[in-house]
Amino acid sequence: DAEITQSPRHKITETGRQVTLACHQTWNHNNMFWYRQDLGHGLRLIHYSYGVHDTNKGEVSDGYSVSRSNTEDLPLTLESAASSQTSVYFCASNSGTLNTGELFFGEGSRLTVL
């Protein structure tokens, strides 16, 4: 079955370190998204991609970067982790075709920055 997997599921790091969260989907979807989830804020969009070599900033992109070298993967990098980036991160994908928009989610990655 097609799926979307995130790794690591849990990560503890220190302020200033670089961290990369992996996202791999086997749906063959063009669109991929990274959200962060914080209490009282719902899910906020960090970055998204409509296809290979395409990346776009979301509403909370500062301190994060992504790259899309193939269809399956969209890794999220925190260049210099900050305590404000302690959160649960969700990767999602969809086909983007008309009358869908439904998102398929990974299980989430819980990041703690000390």
Next chain:
Amino acid sequence: AQSVTQLDSHVSVSEGTPVLLRCNYSSSYSPSLFWYVQHPNKGLQLLLKYTSAATLVKGINGFEAEFKKSETSFHLTKPSAHMSDAAEYFCVVSDLGGSYIPTFGRGTSLIVHP
């Protein structure tokens, strides 16, 4: 531009009584609308979706929602709450013909009392 407002951050019901979770949206295009559920420490699961077909949409676990264009609402209902319904619920809008980027509401926490 699109946005979603979930009118209640918490809803508390007794087991066996009806559930109503309220969602209002704004959209510049014909919207797709979704409800997702998230149980504690889990990922997000699609409950139901509206994509310009029937305005009354039935989902999993006895939930349904009605798209009301005149009221720009997409409220989620269930006739009889079960203890297992206790979770966080997110209303999501995606503009068809626009950016296709899903926008989340802040979530409603459903509490079910025995």
